[in-house]
Amino acid sequence: MSDIEAVVELNKEQIHKEQQERIVKQIAKELQLTLKQVRTTVDLLDEGNTIPFIARYRKEMTGELDENALREIEERTGYLRSLEVRKREVLRIIDEQGKLTEELKTSIEKAVKLQEVEDLYRPYRQKRKTRASAAKEKGLEPLAVWITAQPKQGDVRAEASNYVNEELGVNSPEEALQGAMDIIAENIADDAAIRAWIRRYSIDHGMLVSEARDQEAESVYENYYNYRELAKKMPPHRILAINRGERENILKVGLEVPSDSVHQYMTKQIVKGPSAVTDILQTVIEDAYKRLIAPSIEREVRGEMTEKGENQAISIFAGNLRSLLLQAPVKGRTVLGVDPAYRTGCKLAAVDETGKLLEVAVTYPTPPNNKKREAAAKIKEMIDQYGVQLIVIGNGTASRETEQFVAEVIAEAGKQDLAYLIVNEAGASVYSASKLAQEEFPDLDVAERSAASIARRVQDPLAELVKIDPKSIGVGQYQHDVSQKHLEESLKVVVESAVNHVGVDVNTASPSLLSYVAGINGTIAKNIVKFREENGKFSSRKQLQKVPRLGAKTYEQCVGFMRISDGENTLDRTPIHPESYFVVSSLLKELGVGPEKVGTRELSELLSRQSVEELSDTLDVGVPTLRDIVDSLQRPGRDPREELPLPIFRTDVLKLEDLTPGMELQGTVRNVIDFGAFVDIGIKSDGLVHISQLSTGYVKHPMDVVSVGDNVTVWVLNIDLKKGRVGLTMRPPKEQSM
Incomplete structure (x- = not known):
């Protein structure tokens, strides 16, 4: 490289540094963060680190910024970098016209919005004939x-x-x-x-x-x-x-x-x-x-x-989707999934507590066939044969007629532990016709696959719903009227965040689920499953390094979110990153216990008596990292969704005519929108709790009060039999007049 070329490269590097610092200062000012937080985050992102990884395993470096703050920094950095490129292009064009003054140059360089740059450029832009x-x-x-x-x-x-x-x-x-x-x-x-x-x-x-x-x-x-x-x-x-x-x-x-x-x-x-x-x-x-x-x-x-x-x-859709994905899984139950319909009949799919398909069938209890006796006999047969404890009905066409029929079957069966549940079946038909569903259930037709998907949705909502294009899961408002590219990007972020929040079992996860783990793409996800099929279950996180195309950087990003529930190392079932295993060894040594104590009540009680701040100094490790390690050691293998309430199980069905103003009911929030929330109270149509009825206090937005999947107590406010609508309130009767 010549001396002139070296000077040019040095100047370019200096300009880049100046632009970078200008961007960092702008973002820190906008988001009210420190320069160090923004600068460190931008550097970590530029190094190829994913947001879930940074949020979980680089807390000391970012000052414990959460995913939302990190994504804001990422978004603003991308915008401001594109703005810098546009500024340089505009300055070049105006300069070539011989019209670039120092005042104009300063104005363009100081602009923080693309609109400002375009307004300044407008007089110099090549125009069509005017x-x-x-x-x-x-x-x-x-x-x-x-x-x-x-x-x-x-x-x-x-x-x-x-x-x-x-x-x-x-x-x-x-x-x-x-x-x-x-x-x-x-x-x-x-x-x-x-x-x-x-x-x-x-x-x-x-x-x-x-x-x-x-x-x-x-x-x-x-x-x-x-x-x-x-x-x-x-x-x-x-x-x-x-x-x-x-x-x-x-x-x-x-x-x-x-x-x-x-x-x-x-x-x-x-x-x-x-x-x-x-x-x-x-x-x-x-x-x-x-x-x-x-x-x-x-x-x-x-x-x-x-x-x-x-x-x-998009924000509402994303918030509702996250709540839906993170609903509590209904574990340890054999489930009968029902995909309701009229003419083509109700498709049934029994799955065991692990989601394994046991049997599929078709019955015709709804109009125009009305073969209730035969349908009841088949359902009772499957209940007895497989020990079904929960019947799950999709909320599509003929769902309420099917619900009435199922409630009658449950009453006749007389089993104390048998109940039913209505689930949102949005996207089930999209999944059923997909290549993924064909590979998973090659011997089933489209409707039968849908029934199996409906059954699995309650067992593990996250694992099942990630198989479906997020846009097909109808929990929002006007989602078809927005930029589909922006919607798709936002929803992908939500799914990625939810999957990494929960973690995945590397020995049972589908390629769909694995593809949302930090650092993993579709190809690597398939390679993990293929490696598992060819070599048997993973017994150690280290084995992931042998998966084709899963390099060192990908391993660093993904491994903390991978779980091996019965592996060689107990720590492999926790969210503790392998890079911190030495910290765990030092911690256990400091406490005077061995690794076999991980997961025991003895260690949990011992850890609960410790001062993380004092241990942090002793072990020379950051407080946020040590706090996460201690929490993981107290509850290894914990699923954060298990702390959420289970959905409401029902054994009987309500009709609109059964309701009276003031009646108290238990319901499940199905959708949250700008002006309120729709709640399933067990009748044909969900009732609406208007934003003014969500609380006795001021509510800025319904999402501040309720989320999709929440179990809520409501009271009937008004009934419109003609339109089949019900107005509900979450304000207790004694407070409604206040």
Whole structure:
């Protein structure tokens, strides 16, 4: 490398460091974190470490930042790095035009939003042919400059007559003046400061207005046929609802902004005082706003509103999905899964406590067949033969008729330990038709696979639901109206977080489950299963290093989340990372006990009496790491989901007609949305607890109070027999009137 090349590389490295530090400072300021926390996190991510790994095993380095904070840093780093690339591109283009001033360069370099950079770049961007560019081609720019200078005296028409040129297409002073005004209007519309103010004002004061294209037409959007609301106060679900109505060509939607205030602001910025061209400038200002600025600002504001709505919808879906994935597993029970239907019959699948398929069958208890006697006999036969303790019914078509039938069968069976449960079957049909399901159940048809999936969903919701595209699990609002790429990315993060939170048994996990472990991709997940099939069960975490394509970095990232329940080393069934096994040895030695005591009550009680802070100094290990180690040693093999309440098991069914206002019921939260929560209380349709009925106190968002899968006590508020709807409250009767 020559001396010149070395200097260039050194300069590049210095620029990169300056940009990196600028990004770190910006993120630390935005997220109110220390520079060290942000800098360390960015370095760890750049080294190829995964977020679950950093959150769990690098707590000392990051100051115990959780996954959410780490993901915010990752997201902002990506955004600001892309912004730096765009800044360099914009600076290069403007510089090549010979128009880059120090002031403009500083403004671009200081920008922290892409919109700011694009506003500054706007006057220098190559434009398609406009009225202004046509006027410039006709030589009218000097006239525009003369008007912009706002001469105190002069005859505008006389000045304009100097630019009449029939060869260039300027046939009169009026045409010359109009062309000059078009140039000035575009210059005003390209002014970054003016655009920024109008955009902010439009967001703060704009009214979103919607009206029906046909006022007589019936639709689900009738609430928005004559609707107006301050744009910045619109809740996300309403934004998406109106967007959908507009997209379906039922609503006309627009943004109304008080134009008088905008004109006053623009006049103050542009008109310097009385001049010979004041009236002309006022006309130009009005034209610049109405023709050029207002339409584009409306698109930008509507875009921001849609982004707000999409982000909220995705956030709700993600939160609900996490709650669904982390529901308590129902262990140690033989389960009969039922995929209900009318004409094609109810598919049955019995699985043992490990999820192994025992038998599949089809019965026809629902209309139009109504073969209840034969169906009851078959179900009783399977209950007796396999010792079924729980019947799980999918909540799809014919689910409530099937539920009524199952409740009758349970009553006739007279078994004390037999109950039923309704589960969300969303995505079961998608899974059943997938290649994965075909490989897992090659001898079953699509519906039979669905029944098996429904049965397994209660035994281990996480292990079963990861086999399904997260978008197909319907726990959200307006998920089909948002960016599918953004939704997919967000939901993948949720599944990854849930899987690593729980950990996976490397000897039983499917490729689908393994592929979400930190550092593991689909290919390596399949290689792990193949290695297991060819060499038998893993007896040690170290054996993972022999799996093809599972290199040192991948091993470091994934191994702490892998569990071997009956391996050679007791620590392999804990979340303790092998890199900390020496700490465990030192800790046990300090306590005077051997490794065989791991998992015993004796060690658990001994550890509970220790001061982690004092031990940390003695063992020369960080407090967060030691705290996690002590917790893992007290409860090795613990599944964090086991601390959650089990779903509500039922033996009888309710009808809408059975309900009365004030009746107390136990229910399970099925979905949480912006305006409340839907609760399964055992009737055909889930009841709605409106946000105002979730608590006696103020509730900012339903997710602050309830999550999918929660068991809740509710009281019937109102019943609409005609529409089949039930209003519920979680406010106890004595507090409802307060």
